[in-house]
Amino acid sequence: MSVFSKVYRLVQNIPKGKVVTYGQIARLTGTNPRVVGYALHRNPDPKNIPCHRVVDKNGRLALNYAFGGWREQKRKLLSEGVKFKTGMGVDLNLCLFIPRRQRG
DNA sequence: CTCTTGACCATGT
DNA sequence: AACATGGCCAAGA
Numbered sequence: 001m002s003v004f005s006k007v008y009r010l011v012q013n014i015p016k017g018k019v020v021t022y023g024q025i026a027r028l029t030g031t032n033p034r035v036v037g038y039a040l041h042r043n044p045d046p047k048n049i050p051c052h053r054v055v056d057k058n059g060r061l062a063l064n065y066a067f068g069g070w071r072e073q074k075r076k077l078l079s080e081g082v083k084f085k086t087g088m089g090v091d092l093n094l095c096l097f098i099p100r101r102q103r104g
Numbered sequence: 105c106t107c108t109t110g111a112c113c114a115t116g117t
Numbered sequence: 118a119a120c121a122t123g124g125c126c127a128a129g130a
Binding site for chain 2: 021022023026032033034035036037038039040041042043051054055056057061062063064065066070073
């Protein structure tokens with residue numbers, strides 16, 4: 001089981017209307033945030049892996065979102081009901097999803 | 105194995 | 118706030 005596969009599996013668990021940070025995924029998969037970003041860049045199945053629900057630690061979107069840029073990522077999030085605090089940043093207080101493993 | 109590429113994060117100036 | 122730097126580590130050529 002590769003690290004990438006673990007990342008993809010976690011991303012699939014993110015419910016609609018919620019987001020998760022790169023750092024969270026990194027901790028759960030035992031790697032670092034860069035690798036998470038790299039894995040998402042190489043997302044093999046964007047239809048089943050909602051990689052648009054991943055944001056950085058400040059809730060900001062990825063400039064290099066691989067499927068249309070951050071504008072497209074924002075459109076998808078808005079259509080799911082995610083609230084934005086700034087032009088590029090979501091409101092983590094409302095939309096941050098905390099996976100089971102991390103809740104402890 | 106070496107080298108490059110990265111959708112990050114923390115810190116310093 | 119903007120910019121630069123170092124650390125972290127997986128995958129592909």
